[in-house]
Amino acid sequence: MSTHKTEYTTEVAILGAGPVGLTLANYLSKQGVKVKVVEQLDSLIDYPRAIGIDDESLRTIQSLGLVEEVLPHTTPNHAMRFLTPKGRCFADIQPLTREFGFSRRNAFVQPQVDNILLKGLEQYPQTDVLFARHLTHFNQDASGVTLNVKTKEGGEESIHAQYLIACDGGNSIVRRTLGIGFDGKTAPNQWIVIDIENDPLATPHIYLCCDPVRPYVSAALPHGIRRFEFMVMPGETQEELSQPENIAKLLSKVLPSTDGIEVIRQRVYTHNARIADKFRVDRILLAGDAAHIMPVWQGQGYNSGMRDAFNLGWKVAMVVQGKAGAELLDSYQVERKDHAKAMIDLSVMAGNVLAPPKKWHGVVRDGIAYALNYIKPIKQYLLEMRFKPMPQYHDGALIHTGQKNTPVGKMFIQPKVQLESGEHVLLDEVIGNDFAILAWGVDPQWGISDTTMQQWKKLGVKFIQVIPAVQLSNPIRKHYDGVITVGDIGTDIRTWFGKTSESVVILRPDRFVAALAIPQNLDQVSQQLFAKLYAK
Secondary structure, three states: OOOOEEEEEOOEEEEOOOHHHHHHHHHHHHOOOOEEEEOOOOOOOOOOOOOEEEHHHHHHHHHOOOHHHHHHHEEEOOOEEEEOOOOOEEEEEOOOOOOOOOOOEEEEOHHHHHHHHHHHHHHOOOEEEEOOEEEEEEEEEOOEEEEEEEEOOOOEEEEEEOEEEEOOOOOOHHHHHOOOOEEEEEEEEEEEEEEEEOOOOOOOOEEEEOOOOOOEEEEEEHHHEEEEEEEEOOOOOHHHHOOHHHHHHHHOOOOOOOOOOEEEEEEEEEEEEEEEOOOEEOOEEEOHHHOEEOOOOOOHHHHHHHHHHHHHHHHHHHHHOOOEOHHHHHHHHHHHHHHHHHHHHHHHHHHHHHOOOOHHHHHHHHHHHHHHOOOHHHHHHHHOOOOOOOOOOOOOOOOOOOOOOOOOOOEOOOOEEEOOOOOEEEHHHHHOOOEEEEEEOOOOOOOOOHHHHHHHHHHOEEEEEEEEHHHHHOOOOOOOOOEEEEEEOOOHHHHHHHOOOOOEEEEOOOOEEEEEEOHHHHHHHHHHHHHHHOEO
């Protein structure tokens, strides 16, 4: 018997071919980083999973160049409606804002989008996805990380990488082996998820029925798929509920007839609310469910993982390419952990609204919600999803000025802008996956010294001047070498700047505001930011 071991060398190894791992692989590959993705299963998971993708996640996928392939698999402006046992809607959540360029709530079928992310990697010859590999052990030292895996046929392989990103799920072997705590709670009840072909109801949106006997969810998905989720009652088992006659019995609660129903797949889930004590141990980082898991009720497990990928991807790329020191990776936990915890708390709260721990809680909930829906500000608060805590980083790879209500640490808006050619595009299509220095009305390079300019060029930056779109055709308008000029079609960008006391914004590759400045202090602010980036 041969003892030959196949050895691979790469820059970044990613454990897990779920959405977070595939997104990171696409992002890093697009930046020219060599990647190996290692997946234990033979192929992508196709059983029921996430059904809600938000505007931030779509913006992340946009950065991969894949959003136009993903959008046809979504239903935009997907409302979420909480119903009383009698069917009365007591909370209607249907945000219509598009401040980041896409609908805030969208329905989707995760396996379809995961497959697009997998196929997206085919364009990168330096990237491989290794399926059917079982991780046996790993170790790290000052020079990198080594993974030892076994193939399905029993062959042995080793993968040497500078960094390992563990996207191997809530039961992460990497997190457990490293001894990282995973504090939180496991819900006392389970839920069975059933996906049905040829939607027998065909009503749009998602409905969460707060039935005290057996709460359930009914969701319309793209391509005529309907999802039902039912609480598993004490004494019921997954094996029993999976029987066709018991599936039919559950569905009879919500359908007038179960004749001819085409069940695609079904699965029982336990809802956990847990977060890792730390997201980084030297050259190993945790992302997605390996770092935090949460109940499904606000659809934020998937989207929180995608936020991890967008936050971490550009930082790892900079470190691997020698543009920044490894200390930059510490900002990943600093920025992401608090927001992940906030999303866990929101998801737990939504679960308690759907299935209150005590029956009298539901009576109080219905009465209060009924009254509050007649108070316009509160109704708007629900409709526009203002209760959802948006990411805002108070420390990390950014420069805070100490001002209250600062946009620093928040995601920048993404309106459509007009190019000099007359074409209208979303702002990120102009920025690409670079830093951007964006100025209102003036030359964004004004005030930058030669030394600072060379540092910015090494990091990769786009200088963008924004003016009212009507000024683009002005024949005496000044043109600046190395500057892209775009037109503010409406007043979105001007209004954004009107809320600040500065006229220049520095954007990170993940579209978050890294710093604000005016032309006269842009050079100084740039140098302060370089220090926070550990730029080389």
